[in-house]
Amino acid sequence: MLQWKTAEQAFRHILNIVDYSKYVMKPLLGDKYVHSGEVVKLPLDFVRQLSLKVQQERPELRCDKVMDTFSGCGLCLPNLTQLPLHHIRDHRPPICVEIKGGELIYSCQDDAKQQPDLKDLLQHLRPYFPHGNSLYNGHQSGKVILNEFIQVICSALLSGGDTNRSGEPRKVHLSESGLYCEASPFPRDLLRNGNHSLPKDSVLAKILQVQILDNLDIEGIYPLFKRVEQYLEEFPKERNRLQVDGPHTESFMDMVKNCPTEDDGSVEYAIGKVHQYRVAMTAKDCSIMITFAPCGEDDEEHQPNLEIQPTKPRFTYSVSILDLDPKPYEGIPHQFKLDTKIVNYYLRSTQTPPLSGLYNERQECMLLFHAV
Template sequence: MARSMHENAEWKYRGEGNCSLVVADPETHQVYRLVKTYFTQAMETLYPLDSSEPCCDHIVIEMRKIVDYVTNVMQPLLSPKFVTPPVVAEISEGFAEEAEKRNQNMRPASRRKKSVDLVDARSRSALVMPDFCFVSKRDSIPVELEETQPTISIEIKPKKAFIPSPVAIDRTSIKHQVCKFCMHQRLKTKAGKWPETSHYCPLDLFSGNPHQMKHALLSLVKTPQNNLKICKNGQEIYGACVKQDLSVDLEDFFKGSQHKKHRYEYMLLDLVIKILLAPGGRGGNCSHTHSPRHTKPQRCQNSKFEHTNGDVSLSYLPHGCVLERICSIQKLDDLDIENIYPLYHRLQARLKDHPTDRIHWGLDGPYTRDLWMMGSEVKASVAVSSLEFAVEKVKRFLISKTVQDCSIIVALQPVKPGVSEENSIIHFNDAYYRYSIELVDLDPKPFDKIEQYYRQDMDIVHAYQETIGKSRTKSV
């Protein structure tokens, strides 16, 4: 249901992507996603140029598709414990431009130069959801705690959690030795997007080994890029562009702790790891997919983590924890882009002669459970050569791509000693913390973007092999 925005709020910059600018209302603890020109330009390819409906109507249609996708696909797969669908909200004329203007200085310089990064002034709608930098109100929270205790949130964009199976692609491929994120870093630094490659490796975070996970989080602290952001009371204190002294900012959060200030950063990471490994999150489970509980973790050759005896054998992700959920749904893609690409071309060839199949298959929505809820396996009765097989595998790939780009937001707030231990309360170092875990950035991926994914994959592998070749030449 559409709602009016709080027009007099002091809207704060919260972040942005290619398609949207996100601002937060510190009074109501809500965030609004305002669409950019990039979003509407991509959207207009779906609608005829002579359409009698105004652009703002099409924006609402596309926003509702996002809501449907999160509600009907992402939430059931990832668990309602971790996913809160957004709603469509009305905005008044001129509001988006004013919000953009007020927060212009907070935006990355690279986002201020391109016309596609401007908000689209024609839009009269935004996607609204709770501000997950504060503990989610799934449970009742005493007002006095909200007002007197600081809240720390850490946002992690974990990226792809696994290396492709040898069954999916050539056993000699470099993709079996090095994860996609680590290879992609070489391409990004080559293109000048980041001054140095990240020290982070997703396989370390998804290992289930607390020591290895801490190595991953410390690597993100060292090179956060757009994969790590820490906020205090909704205000960014650490990330790609803001690097305040965490020991100072965390002092009142860990008030009463016997540890020294320089230990606060490590305490926060240990606390976050404990939450990320909590079985079932807050007691939730998901039956749509199931990963073996003691599957041997994969290794990425680019990781700088040094294993000790017993590290690998003892490591696994507890069933139902947020990282296990993410990894399981990412693995709905069991073919890799190399094998998805030919299926995509088969479907495109079919659509040239039967364009209505695009609607029948729901490739651009509607995102209903009937069309988009994927089981853990394609039905045995479906022939590999059939169009049904191609459609389902492509959809599984697109779902996986969504989850590869999602973000985890963990919000934490101290509570008074003696509080009853609920699902959303965690005991750590003789103190208690109320917490929430939320998954965001769960928009559907366009079917036609598969062509771009394939080209990008080739560029990523080439860039990595090129840098490896140069390093070998230097060492000779």
């Protein structure tokens, strides 16, 4: 959360997030993946204590972020780290992982301590993959467990969920996974047949579908942003009609879906593409949370004397998409400037500078002549 001038502004901001999730992201990503939540009031003392605790745990790059500690407004979401109790007939607690920015964050509910290294992660995973511990009589068992853990995660990410639309957790059997490339979780047979599409209705396919709404990238969006800005300078009252600042309702969603495919020079096309870009950026910055637990009814007594266990574990799991805040309209110039800096730096680092510029960049260089 950000600091706002008044409590009313903070309240409207959170309501805007709820509307954006409900009317924009949920129709695009699917009801079973998106949870809109509700706005609640919290005791200020609790919020201040929470802010101090969170600030201490922030990575260095995010230390400039601060929570709203005076409005008392918060967004209440369901506890996505738990599964319905009637689906868990096992003494082992659920495991929750979050995928954000290409990184996986692991958490086990029976231990609030952060996992500092791979050894501790394996220690937590061993009870969930008991056959992996004895598959090689202890040799390379850690690698086997990690591979199976990754397969379970990939199965959840690639599952279409067509067989279960009631919101109930889905099940996956580890042996149901297809052939996997060592460098990629995607099935080899699909790649051989030239089919690079993700399974229909999988969470990855849903996210990708929203991400590709941005088909111009920031270089193409920025001129359209300038067109909108110029129009608003002449007609400032049109800002509400174009829904630059929201509200993010069905009409906003209509502008995203019904944007003209060809640039006719109109402000409607420009604002439509800008809105599509903002929605796509939300999908590019989202998090995926997967919670899974062993299916107790399929458990069999572990037999350590067997070299290879007869069955592999099944898991009940649920998948959710988080961090779906709307990206600010005013952030587009900053994004364009940042993108320009990145591109220029890349060009400077990969291209050989012209000879005429070598001396200018290295003033300390001297050319010495020695008699021979």
